[in-house]
Amino acid sequence: MELSTRASLRDAVRTAGESLTDAATGTPRWLVISAALLLAQAVLPGAQVVLLERVVEMLSEGRTSWAPLLGLTAVVGLMYPLGQVALAATQRMALRLRLQYRTELAYAAARLPPSRLARPDVTTDLEASQNATTAMDGVAGRTLQVLGAAVTAVVLCAVVWQINPLSGLLVAAALVPTVLAFTAIARMEARGWPDVAAADRRAAYATEQLVQQRSGTELAVLGSGRKVAALVGLRRGAATTVLDRMVGKAMLWELAAALATAVLFGAALVALVAGGASGAGAAAAVAGTISGLNAIRLCGYAFGTIITAAPQARIYRRFVASVPASVPQTVVRDVGSVCLENVGFSYPGADQEALRGVSIRAERGEMIALVGVNGAGKTTAVNVLVGMLTPSSGRVLIDGRDAAVLSESERLGHFGLLVQEFGKFEFSLREVVGLGAPGPVDDDGVRRALVSAEAETFTRRLADGLSSQLGQQWGGTGVSGGQWQRLALARIYLRAAGIWILDEPTSAIDAEAEREIFTELRRTRHERITIVVSHRAWTLREMDRIYVLDDGVVVQQGRYEQLLGVRDGRFARIFAGQARGDD
Numbered sequence: 001m002e003l004s005t006r007a008s009l010r011d012a013v014r015t016a017g018e019s020l021t022d023a024a025t026g027t028p029r030w031l032v033i034s035a036a037l038l039l040a041q042a043v044l045p046g047a048q049v050v051l052l053e054r055v056v057e058m059l060s061e062g063r064t065s066w067a068p069l070l071g072l073t074a075v076v077g078l079m080y081p082l083g084q085v086a087l088a089a090t091q092r093m094a095l096r097l098r099l100q101y102r103t104e105l106a107y108a109a110a111r112l113p114p115s116r117l118a119r120p121d122v123t124t125d126l127e128a129s130q131n132a133t134t135a136m137d138g139v140a141g142r143t144l145q146v147l148g149a150a151v152t153a154v155v156l157c158a159v160v161w162q163i164n165p166l167s168g169l170l171v172a173a174a175l176v177p178t179v180l181a182f183t184a185i186a187r188m189e190a191r192g193w194p195d196v197a198a199a200d201r202r203a204a205y206a207t208e209q210l211v212q213q214r215s216g217t218e219l220a221v222l223g224s225g226r227k228v229a230a231l232v233g234l235r236r237g238a239a240t241t242v243l244d245r246m247v248g249k250a251m252l253w254e255l256a257a258a259l260a261t262a263v264l265f266g267a268a269l270v271a272l273v274a275g276g277a278s279g280a281g282a283a284a285a286v287a288g289t290i291s292g293l294n295a296i297r298l299c300g301y302a303f304g305t306i307i308t309a310a311p312q313a314r315i316y317r318r319f320v321a322s323v324p325a326s327v328p329q330t331v332v333r334d335v336g337s338v339c340l341e342n343v344g345f346s347y348p349g350a351d352q353e354a355l356r357g358v359s360i361r362a363e364r365g366e367m368i369a370l371v372g373v374n375g376a377g378k379t380t381a382v383n384v385l386v387g388m389l390t391p392s393s394g395r396v397l398i399d400g401r402d403a404a405v406l407s408e409s410e411r412l413g414h415f416g417l418l419v420q421e422f423g424k425f426e427f428s429l430r431e432v433v434g435l436g437a438p439g440p441v442d443d444d445g446v447r448r449a450l451v452s453a454e455a456e457t458f459t460r461r462l463a464d465g466l467s468s469q470l471g472q473q474w475g476g477t478g479v480s481g482g483q484w485q486r487l488a489l490a491r492i493y494l495r496a497a498g499i500w501i502l503d504e505p506t507s508a509i510d511a512e513a514e515r516e517i518f519t520e521l522r523r524t525r526h527e528r529i530t531i532v533v534s535h536r537a538w539t540l541r542e543m544d545r546i547y548v549l550d551d552g553v554v555v556q557q558g559r560y561e562q563l564l565g566v567r568d569g570r571f572a573r574i575f576a577g578q579a580r581g582d583d
């Protein structure tokens, strides 16, 4: 046997075993019901042969006995409904397994630390694992079907063997072409599906642009929605071509298998006749084998599905196992000091360091600012501080202790980080603000955070209070860019960590609310360390210290007036115009 075929068979067997284990732990009731129904269904063709032989013998001998007649009626009557009920039971098991896998994956994704989330290979694995759940949910049911078909084949083989041993063997052998054909089809599909999925993903992305409120409106205003619709047609067309080819090849394999099965079946009949079987035996064997072959045919399909699912299941299980166990984050409220000490950092492949010898310090109660033109290194400094980037030289100290000794989760617990690309989570207002803290939050805490973030005025008008759904696509309230930013700031208030890092916290907010937000930040500053990244001169006036970054280096530091006083200094050159405007 070819090595890769052997490997994929081994993988399929392992995947089947793992899926049955998942079903046994996650949905034992439906596993037992499905197994019992499929087992009952599996023995029916064998029972049919035995009972039919008795009935024909009885009739030819002119006797009348109700037992075999009733038995045969029950067997024939049960065959179809039992199959349907067994199918429904395996579907219910599949639904529960899908829920189990998707929930497990969501929790695994939630445990990913920011440093891993930033890696493209992790995002790809996460997406592949998400797709895998659809293929994996049916594996346990398919495994039961394969086992049921094996039982059918063994029982049929045994009862036909009683009539004619060679026929019995040939009936069992009739299973082989179907299994081989479907294995080949599954392997071919496994190769073709990535192309179909890639084209489908692109088509889905283009469709989303047409459907989503913001992008859809922009396209409608531009009158260019048809161009995007054409892209959808193109991508779906590409997927259909690949699918079409796959279905064509599958038809050929199925046809070949059907022919081989017919030949083996014919040979079984010849063996019966040549072996001098009685009329009753021959009739019973033929009828039973026909019903049995139908059941066995399904086995090929089921087996093929398991083979297709196996590589995807491997990706899923590898990904879930690779995510570290959950360590509940604890928010650290009391931090005395934080500093970057002579920090250097280079992005992979960059020809120049993004940070060079950067030293920044801040103490409890202080408000400091990082300023500089685009690309100066402010975001890089922030990411080194919170631990998303590891410095190539120097260190980060929190309360005098090297932060490198902390786990990523412990370290993140010290910070409340408001980034420029803050989340616009379209959940209920309570949930949107409650996401600020890892644990449970009470409504009073949510309301206080809304007040501090100047978000109370617009949220007070919402009909359902804290339960109001945000986001028009869910039938909820539309929220403006500035309002979203206030909600993001409310999360930071609710979190109340020891170190706040606010990257342009009021970039989308009007001037009046901005002043109120900064007044509140100053009022509450004593409880924490506040680090602000800002391009607005007036927000810098009351900072305890401003660090001016230029090309990855701290070129100036001091208070606002002091820095502005250095006429040809970097700060004065960036902010002099704005400062005059303020005055």
Ligand SMILES: Nc1ncnc2c1ncn2[C@@H]1O[C@H](COP(=O)(O)OP(=O)(O)OP(=O)(O)O)[C@@H](O)[C@H]1O
Pocket: 347, 348, 350, 354, 372, 373, 374, 375, 376, 377, 378, 379, 380, 381
């Ligand atoms: N992921 C990255 N890979 C490579 N280089 C990067 C990456 N992120 C940032 N840089 C580079 O590092 C330098 C500092 O970027 P950084 O984002 O820290 O600047 P910034 O001061 O925050 O700018 P802005 O005001 O535009 O937000 C820039 O030259 C930028 O091009």
